[in-house]
Amino acid sequence: MRQEDFQGRDGGPIPEGRDSLGVRQRQKAARPGQIIEAAFAEFAEKGYAGARLEDVARRIGVTKGTIYHYFPGKEDLFKAMVMAHLLPLIDGLKAIAADEGTSGGTLLRLLLEQAWDNMVGNEKSREFVRLLVGEASRVPVLARFFQQELSERAGELIALVIRRGVATGEFHAEADRHLSRFPDAIVAPAVMACFQAVLMSGAGLPPPDIQAMKEAHLHLLLNGLLVRPA
Amino acid sequence: MRQEDFQGRDGGPIPEGRDSLGVRQRQKAARPGQIIEAAFAEFAEKGYAGARLEDVARRIGVTKGTIYHYFPGKEDLFKAMVMAHLLPLIDGLKAIAADEGTSGGTLLRLLLEQAWDNMVGNEKSREFVRLLVGEASRVPVLARFFQQELSERAGELIALVIRRGVATGEFHAEADRHLSRFPDAIVAPAVMACFQAVLMSGAGLPPPDIQAMKEAHLHLLLNGLLVRPA
Amino acid sequence: MRQEDFQGRDGGPIPEGRDSLGVRQRQKAARPGQIIEAAFAEFAEKGYAGARLEDVARRIGVTKGTIYHYFPGKEDLFKAMVMAHLLPLIDGLKAIAADEGTSGGTLLRLLLEQAWDNMVGNEKSREFVRLLVGEASRVPVLARFFQQELSERAGELIALVIRRGVATGEFHAEADRHLSRFPDAIVAPAVMACFQAVLMSGAGLPPPDIQAMKEAHLHLLLNGLLVRPA
Amino acid sequence: MRQEDFQGRDGGPIPEGRDSLGVRQRQKAARPGQIIEAAFAEFAEKGYAGARLEDVARRIGVTKGTIYHYFPGKEDLFKAMVMAHLLPLIDGLKAIAADEGTSGGTLLRLLLEQAWDNMVGNEKSREFVRLLVGEASRVPVLARFFQQELSERAGELIALVIRRGVATGEFHAEADRHLSRFPDAIVAPAVMACFQAVLMSGAGLPPPDIQAMKEAHLHLLLNGLLVRPA
DNA sequence: CATGAATGAGGGTTCATTCAT
């Protein structure tokens, strides 16, 4: 895995093929999306190095060679897969950021709601978070993209939300001062929940109660632990 | 990697070789620890499937064969390496748990202090956290061990700390009710900080200010965001 | 590449498409020639096994499938390409052979002139000679064809020329006796020049002075080295 | 096949393993030579791209992997094989060049004698000549090495021989003037004979009479064709 | 104890060939 230049397969998230076309045409248009989806499942299950392109192909009923019609190689497929999952998240962030006239508290709740729904809410996204943490940092171009386009952007958005809350008197000023250095602390419990769920699943144990975790997160975040903040 | 039965390499964390023995004897006693250390470095850098035993061997100036004198195979080495890192963490937890007569607030600070120092404080432990999340959950026996011996135990300890704080009036009662379902939320920012640091490193960017992050964590945890809790 | 039966693509050297036909018709008629030309370029550059039909196709702006409309497969294309280059050479030989009433010396000069012009004179033919030597002898049907239709025929022609020269007193009798066993020795320097030029090109060095080589060949051939032939 | 830096496996031509060592040791020392020999046979038969490393391995009763203990990859093996065959030829040239006090005629005979014996005399060397012409020029580093270390050196030696013959009055002065531009013309018939033999073999025809060819070469070279040189 | 030669089962990648459109 080397860095190289890098082009996400743009377009919507995992294109699915139009219609009103011959069977062959429809299949062709759908292939990249199918492959990416299968690749995600395979990479999530086995990790980057452990995944076999032949298994990716088998998941969608084609042969290895077909993958090479659409992606130059394993690494490019991995990158494209990561990008296909990252772009919607970025769009989600942009959507919230565009939401101008809202109070800090509401915006925060919106942000966390989305974080829990998009990241923790379903098995696939949890696996994706794990994959990102586990493998993407070994692919410099992905690490950089993630850091700049998502992590940093999220940080700025959170900082903005906090500042707005402070301005309206909802949040206390100390929060701004501290969290501007570590805005991700705000969403950390959601990320943590991903791992916990993935781990329980890996251990063959029953999954945790995600709704309860989400509420715990919200409550802790807003109120903290101390009875009487100094 | 399949589950199979599993035996952690007995006791101490990464045995280092006693003394008052011939050089050969001392080397022999030190080997397992050396190998485990080298294995950690290799696994952290390349991931489980991407790591090569030959490279592990080269890191300590021996050849492949030597590793097979001490470990039955790659997977066993991986397990032993994970265990060697996990056991001290468990011991740390036990030590705190044994600390009976302390107030909730102090105990919490102690707990977090240890979490930041042991997990986020140095590059190696951050990498280990990433490795655990990224790979260990694919090894059921490790996932189970981690879940039962560390995660669950930590959860209980945190719950205990909270309950004690509530009992002494330091923490408000709501905290107990919520966090008993998601005690790891308490340490989530520390874990998050690991990823952030690993990711920045992977992206070739300067590392974040960990001390500031730690303070942000503490402050947020204790005070929350809201000015006046309803 | 196996021997199998073998059919040279009929007549003319690299058919080029007549005229007074629709564009489509003209294209269609021209295709085989285009393909053969592209195939030659590709085979010469990469060798038989290293050549890719897709690259052959790309050279003339069509796709792989098109080639299969005109040739049954890679090996057949190779054979056809070799034949297309061989046939004109054979015709050249026949033309000279038909030239009855000329002296040995003139005929010899004619022969060599043609050899240098057709084989050494331009990059493509030099590459073809190399290809023939390098690959065609691994295709029995081509080796046989070349041997019988060109090599042997050339041998006979040369022998004839020598005999005629001896008869007219131009060449000494010994020449006939010896060269009847190895008539190709006469043209060997021209072949050698091909390799030398190809090799210089492969080594990234400036090409040799072909005109000077040709003169050296002629002079050596006619006069030999010794001052006073016994 | 790319150029890259390049190191011939020095040493004698195809080392063969000493003795007075354990079986394993003896085998190990012999392996590179065995592999190179097998590789030559395979490359000669199939060409570079057509050769399979597995078949090379099978020829000496080992498996594919073994080859990779001794050579980094296919191309390196090819280069090493070519070098192993080239070096002795170069040494032969040097030996002749060192032969100071001999007349031009004798030296020339010596040179040609060696050329015929080393290049045309046995099947393997003929195949090697073909391989060199057919493939080596596609490997720039080999093309360059061959050109500089063998071709050029041979040219200089031949030029020297001619000049010496001219000085002693054996050869006429014209020869020097012409052949200094194309010294390889002197040995061209020997090279030609290689192809002819390889081709006959490829065509499944009986091999030519090499001794007669050699004599034809000698005679033609010394006396030329013309009865009375103008 | 340690070495490293050897194995052999893959896994990534290529490409001639087929065939529905």
Added chain:
DNA sequence: CATGAATGAACCCTCATTCAT
């Protein structure tokens, strides 16, 4: 006629594992 998606058989190369020394 021409396309290019899809196949599948190889082929290069890797590497965990074994074992004679």
